[in-house]
Amino acid sequence: MNRETTPADAEHPTTVLLPLSGTDSRAVAELAERYERALADDGVRLADLAYTAGALSPHTAPHDGPRAAGVVATTGEARQWLADVSRQPPAAGLAPVDAGRLVLVFSGQGNQWLGMGRGLAAEPVAGRVLAECDEILTRLAGWSLTAELAATEETSRLEDPAVLQPVLVALQTAVVRQLESWGVVADACIGHSLGEISAAVACGALTLEDALYLAVVRGDLMREIVGSGRTALLGVSAEEAATRIARHGGDAEIAAWNAPRSTLIAGAAATVGRVVDELAVEEVFARMLPGSVAFHSRYVAPVHDKITELAGGIVARDAGTTMVSTVTGGVVPGSGLDSRYWGGNLREPVRFLQGVRFLADQGHRVFVEIGAHPTLSPSIIESLAGTEALVVPTLRRGVPERDALLTTAARLYEAGAALDFSALSPPDRRAVRLRPAPARRDTGPAVTVSPREAFGDLPGGLSLWRGTVTRTPAHGRFHLYGEPLASFALIAGTALAACPAGPYELDVRLAGGHGADAVAADEPYVASPAGSGAIEIHARTGEGLSPRATGVTRPRTGEDPGPVDVHALAARSGTHLAGSAAYTALAEAGLVADHPLVRDIWRGRGETLFRLTATTGSPVDVMVHCAVLLSAIPPDADAGVGVGVEGGAGLPVALDALTVDRPGAATWLLLRDLDEHDLDTHRLDTHRVDEHDLGEHAQGAGPGGGTAGHSVLVLDASGAVLAGAARLTLRHVPQAVLAERAAELAAARRAREAGAALDLAALAGADLGTRTAAIADFLRTELGRVLRMPADRVDPDRPLNGLGVDSIMGLELQGRLEAALGIEVKVVKLLRGDTVTEVAADLAARLDTGTPAAAAQAAGLDDPREIERLLANLDMLPPEEVDSLLQRLATGAAGTL
Template sequence: MAADAARAHGTGRTALVFSGQGNQWPGMGQGLIAHEPSARAVLEEADAVLRPATGWSLLGELAASQEESRLEDPAVLQPTLVALQIALARLLAERGVVADVFVGHSLGEIAAAAAAGALDLADALRLARLRGELMRRAVGTGRTALLGVDAETAAALIARHGGGADIAAWNAPGSTLVAGEAATVRAMVDELAAQEVFGRLLPGDIAFHSRFLEPLREEFAAAAPGIRPRATTATLVSTVTGEVVEGPALDHAYWADNLRRPVRFVQAVDTLVDLGCRTFVEVGAHPTLSPSLTECCTARGVDPLVLPTLRRGEGEQENVLRTVWELRRTGAARTHGAGKVRFLAAAGTEAPRIALRGRAAQFAAGVTATAMTALETAGGATAPADPERRSVSVDWDTTEDLAPAEASVVAGPVAPGAATVAAYGRTTGSGWTRLLTARHEAPAPADAGPPDLAELTGRCTTPRTVADTAADTAWHAGDEVLVRLRRGIAPGRRSALDVAFRITAAVLGAHAPLSARGIEPYDTEAGPRWVHIARTGDGTATTTVMAEDGGPLLRIARSAWRDRTPGGSPTEEAPSAARQDTEEKVDPSTLAAADPATRVALLTERVRRVAAAALRTTVDRIPAQRPLSKLGMDSVMGLELRRTLEADFGVEIGLVRILRGATAADLAADIADGLAPQPTPGTTHDQREPGHGPGLPDLDDPADIERLLADLDALSPEEVDSLLGRLAGDAAGEI
């Protein structure tokens, strides 16, 4: 095959390259175990496979200190490295990286075969364990050295020094591994050193991949006949032959050859280049093959993109994700369902805070949409059995919220061909968090389909307030709430998910979802106009989004929610408590008759109740003397608080004051001061709408909004009030 000249400097196809032994370090894998559930699950499963057969714990060896580590023992090292590489491959797949070709150097070929689908985890670990146990007996067979010369020069050196060594690996056009009698190998290194040419003896007394391992090759073939290779799910290139290999060929005899024969890495990379690979991800504990990959490709006139997974002593999660995002940035690898979700940060924040109420639900909708896209684009096992009914269920894997910012979100199958998708997210300065898991499932029964709009409008007749800027008017009847949305919300599934989650959160008085079962979008290009919420006895809710004519756009058969407290259970009492708090207004005649101290006390209790409703909590959690911003009050909640209090008392309340440290007692004093004096004759109250305050330009251009948000500190309190009011008024369009 000839190299594709048109792709010689492009990102081309992607190959995962699994390194051999020699890159290990004490503590490797601990970052993955601590922060990556999928990698931890693989390593825990590997531990369960290895422990009965070996008597030692894989997880224990990974956690061992340098003094306690037994990684110098090949019987411990080799299965440990293979398990770690398989966990990394699983993590890359979960992150959405889809490799076209797999290849492994020496020991790494076992993990490559597993990642390509030819071996299951148990067989891969059995091979690595048997191989490592045999390599214990290889100690004393000789030495191995890496020489900075081509294979032809290395062969001449071997002949000149008596022929007591073999070429063990073609690593690169100018890098060759030799192994054999210790004296011969040492003499070769010394000769090159005298010529100021690179040559380095490798640690240990083993003549890897040489004639001196021939007895072990026969034993290995005899010990591993039970290996059951399968057809590969992706292309696998052999470093035993240098060519593409089919899964069924990877029998016990093949793995015996892998132990004994030289590693044809140069030839294998030539095959990768011929297959169109231009991007190479080295899968291992530390990058050791990257120079060889670059040299091999350069010799073919190809400029490769070579990326690592882990680096010795560095943050493992961050290194993996840096590689994933570099692949995304360059377009070098396909990533399923990648996207971004925008948030607007509130003014006057003094410390990082959890996601805005309402925006937490909005963010959940965006992540859900990303995961659903990943399910659709992954194909294979993830495709729904009936494409006419696309029901999806999601479970949130964390109760931690991302801070208001621009959050990057990526979703992909948890493993190649898996029927489950995982979504991850991060913000600037934050670590990565596994957000949710999504999967296809059978849709809800036909008799549980969308409700009839005409029946709903006839049944839901009692007005009620729904605190979300997308809501226009709302009515309820018992446990049902029907919400008419503002006009102008864009059509599409993402818009329907957005209003479904936001309105459900507002109706339930909840913060963020725990799970959503039976999410079923309907094919239509109409924009959302109605949302129906039906609460159930177990604290969950059924949500239906409808078009102007009542046609269904999206249905969520059942969703469970939590309050703001991380780890909280589905909110059941918050909605009624919030309604009770906002309905218990202060009687004007009582205020008028009270002395100043009593008036402030009554107003303080009212502010606490309204603040509790905005925060979706109970009034006992709103101390009168604690700044509301410290309790989680953000700009959207502050607007809700301000509007309610202004409607109650007709007194202007500065949003900036709320966000910058005012307590309930402070606001009560402000209201009391505003109630006392009457406007002097000839003055009028400023009746301009929020967003049209003095000195603030029209915000029709998004660039103006971005500029103003970047310069909040330079604006006056009145301008910030006006800006945030305008943004909140436009929030329904931020889908």
């Protein structure tokens, strides 16, 4: 994300929730544009805009209206998000959240991580709760909660259950109280094992002191049952698990119903081990959990009586919030949470599946998981398959606590929840007066600038700091083997439209990894300032804004060049070539111009003169058009025509010192060949286009080792200079690469026309490389949706788990990929470190075999080595996350989520 900040934001870098809502999608898009203008043009401070938008603006929509909420920390992030929303606003008709149907779900131990909860101390409500817990635990247990949350790897005692369990209860209680202060209030609570203590506090049945005392006692007793047996997670139903236990002696029992096909068993190590071994032979997921405790079974009976005795002084009370028990699977009154209940909580199996389904039967549809990291959410999703349940996590491993909780609030708001935006806003906020909304227009973006408006009538450029440039007609665009190819001219023209009025020079270069041949033609572009004369150019894609180029403006220092004697240049040139012949050479390279501009070409020593059909379009269009046309003409030593190489064409990647002197009809264009010695030293340092920047196809024959540079002058009929550039840099792209890119564009176009779905029939007839590219594009799009970021920002060569894909997201991706491809997709491929490119290559190769999904699922894991790799990665995950997620790898059940 762009980390642009205003000076005020730099002093207060607090993450905020910025809400948008309206009666329809169009209203939301217009509101996003209005807020973006407030940040960009009026210098409104982000915290003040968030407060005004949430607490003061009269735009709150009814629950059935579309909503969007951004969690942003800087002005740059906010503007980027607002631009994304204005391009792709939320749809209307979202199922609303009923405030009385929200369930808080409390996880047990196993999802802890070093450093969790530290950021909560900075939140006013959560900080007070943690301070109260610190005082209670210091008095009850003799140690400091604050010290434990701040502990290092060397000093942390979270491995001790007597420390861990009260820490988790304190953390969960602080999260709940903070959410409550923002307006997130539950109608019911449910807890998994230890989580029932926190649930009882949230419901009001236990005081905070009684809950922490119970957690300390419970954790201390856990030390006494070490060696009681083993616990294992099985990827089968509880009924099948019980059958297998009986087959191997019966010395174990069901310890937890997590989901329809996620069951925990506990008992004698020998029996549990034989069940695990049997399932492993059948290639069904089964994993022995670390430690030597047979949780939630008769093997922990020795501590059952002790916790009942020690909890005898706790007096629970009835409360207004319903609590659903995972001991019984139904409602338990507050007065029922006596000492005997807490003995059963430790001894009896966890009926989480039954409790969740009971809540769903009562009409509950929104489940918010309270814990240090989401571990139960996938089990809820599986248990409620086929319903419209909304499952939202809170804290996440490694994510700042405020960001994570605001994201929770944002998701609830988008679904229709009512929030207290006054409490959500930073304490130093203030109300701001926003400009009135502009009159609604029937078509077009908020600011649309035609080439004539931008370049034909305004001397010195356009005094706008934001705009979208549309091309009419599309002089600078080409078709690549029949597929539209966006011209660099449109990108540079968009940057030019964002320049301030007055004499200036503009440098533009494509962002790293984006050649002009890699940009789709139907992308509109938006340019905005980035400070110190810098300009950022983004494409508006289906997933939001994606960076395409950067620009730099500076005051113009040189004098306007005098007129050029074009007739003298033509007379002294060595060779004349008809424009039609040049377009024939361009077509042989695979490129066809939208609108031919060139009538004649005169080529001399190091310079080329073009006579044009008079045009008032963008001067950048004309520059790019002529340079690309010349690059496609193979060099002819005898004729002296052409600067290109055999096969292919040059595509622009950078433009230096672009100036626009005056409006007028372009009649002539002069290109002068340059080499590296012609570059200005300063410009070379900041805008060098080297082989690394240009990619693997930049090398080979041709000027500059694959690149060519020209200075450019655009002239009117008399030879007077209308515009110029010190250097236009092109890279040579071989014809084979152009053809490959055309095939990729065709596949992408077909995918867009099919509603972003993959065309399996077309993929079946394509070569492996084309299939891989299409699947990679599809996967990046789906990742963008899951990660809530533009698809073009998804690095195809970075591991998915490094992009932020966790187990929940992996299951979501698995379902989408399986639905699109009709083959099994193993979650382990998405979680253990594979990149987009690797996953796409694997799926493309398997798609070629035609193996149906059902057959692949029946086959289970690929081989024993796959199981070993899986287990190696599972050991890095919290046990409860493994419990509820990864058991479905062998059975294919994840596709039902």
